[in-house]
Amino acid sequence: MREPGFWHRPPSVVSRLLLPLAALYGNIAAARMHQPGAAVSVPVLCVGNYHMGGAGKTPTTLALVALLRALGERPVVLSRGYGGRLRGPVVVDPSRHAAADVGDEPLMMAGSVPVVVARERSDGAVVAASQGASVILMDDGFQNSALIKDAALIVIDSHRGVGNGSVFPAGPLRAPLALQIARTDALVVVGDGSAADGIAAQIAAQGGTVLRARLVPQAASVEALRGRRVLAFAGIGDPARFVATLRASGVEVVEQRAFADHHPFTAEELAELAAAARRGGLTLVTTEKDLARIGRAAASLGVEIVTLAVTLAFDDEAALRLFLLDRLNRARAERLAARR
Template sequence: MREPGFWHRPPSLLSRLLLPIAAIYGNIAAARMQKIGTTVGVPVLCVGNYHMGGAGKTPTTLALVALLREFGETPVVLSRGYGGRLQGPIQVDPTRHSAADIGDEPLMMARRVPVVVARDRSDGAALACALGASVILMDDGFQNPALTKDTALIVVDSHRGIGNGSVFPAGPLRAPLALQIARTDALVVVGDGTAADGLAQQITKKGGVVMRARLVPEPASVEALRGRRVLAFAGIGDPGRFVATLQASGVQVAEQRAYPDHHPFTAEELAELAATAKRDRLTLVTTEKDLARIGSAQPSLGVEIVPFAVTLAFGDESKLRLFLLDRLNGARAERLAGRR
């Protein structure tokens, strides 16, 4: 969906008119979040958002995968598979699954780490354990009560924050903020903006950990676009951030197109992008997530689409390492105590 503009402006008449519906939605979401979930045999780390739309969960998940592997762990990512048709539980196979099958983010991540897609998170966790997971990384699902989460890391964009701070549909929040903060162990603030500073103070006050991070373009992606004028297009939570990252990397963005998050590109839309690129002698560039959705349609366009890959770099990686080790050790100690 495309986020309404008023979600990211000070409270307006429209947002106030929607508050009664937001109160109902928030009460239902709060009651659901407080249900008791299933505890599985390995630690469960959840990477989530307070709000609808993206803020950098997937790069955060992949960064955690890399660190966990350094610890000698075997992480498996568990995803709902948003946008895919398969219910699961199923292990994603990039050689035979498409984004229409299992969603764009699981398909993108499955090239780097084992990924399980399941609408029922408990069934998905069982499959992840059967695949040899020593740690389950939940990509999203913070508000879902099916599994007990040993650690919840919330990702927020430093420039957008949590918008007007209201619950859907009056604002972007998926549940009342106070309840979500109470269940947060760590906040990952992506970027150098100040919109999340107040939120970071609340997390620190309740004893949580706040970590700063930034998206870093992969050198190969920057080099592939050096000296080219590009048409940048993206269907993600914040297409503007994608364009800003390109420009900050020295890429000349001549034109841009923004689509709703998880947008399923039609043949007509792709043909228009290709025609514009040919006519204006531009290079098409998009995100890895968008390219996963385009998939097999790319070769028929007759033009190159360059994926612009980014990774998440933490400002204080040693702080993150200590946090993860402490949470993993604590989760395992609780499980051992429960068996006595």
């Protein structure tokens, strides 16, 4: 869905009118978060966010995959597969699955890490363990209580924060903020803005870990766009951030098109983008997640689509490493004690 503009402005008449519905939604979400979850044989680390829309969960998940592997772990990602038709549990196979099957983010990640998609996360966890996982990384699902989480790492954009601070539909929050903060073990603040500083202070005050990070374009992607004039398009949570990243990398963005998060591109939309690129002598550039949704249709457009690949770099990777080691050791000690 495309986020309403009033979600990211001070409380308005519209948001106030929606507060009764927000209270109902928030109560239901809180009740679900309080339900008991199923135990899993291996540690479960959840990467989530407080609100609807994007904040950088997928780059965070992939960064954690790399760090966990460096620690000798065998991570497997568990996803609900938003936007895909398969209920699962299924191990994502990029050679036979499309984004319409398993969702764009799982398909994109499956190129570098085993990914299991399952509507019922407890079933997905069993399959993930059967794939040799020593640790399960839940991509989203912070508000879902199906599994006991050994640590919850929340990703927040430093410029957008939590918008107007209201629960859906009056605002972008998925559940009451105080409850979500209380269940946060680590906060990953992406970018150099200050909109998340108040929440970061609350997390630190309750003994949680606050980590600062930034999205870094991969050098090869930037080099592939050097000297080109581009038409940038994206269907992600914050398309403006994508365009800003391009421009900060020295890429000349002549035109831009924004679509809703997880937007399923039609043949007509892709043809129009290709025609606009040809008219202006522009190169089409998008995100890896968007290209995963476009899939094989890209080959029939008659124009090249280039992606800007990004990675998440932590300002203090040592602190993140210590946090992960502590949580993994604690989780395994608890499981060992329970078996005795």
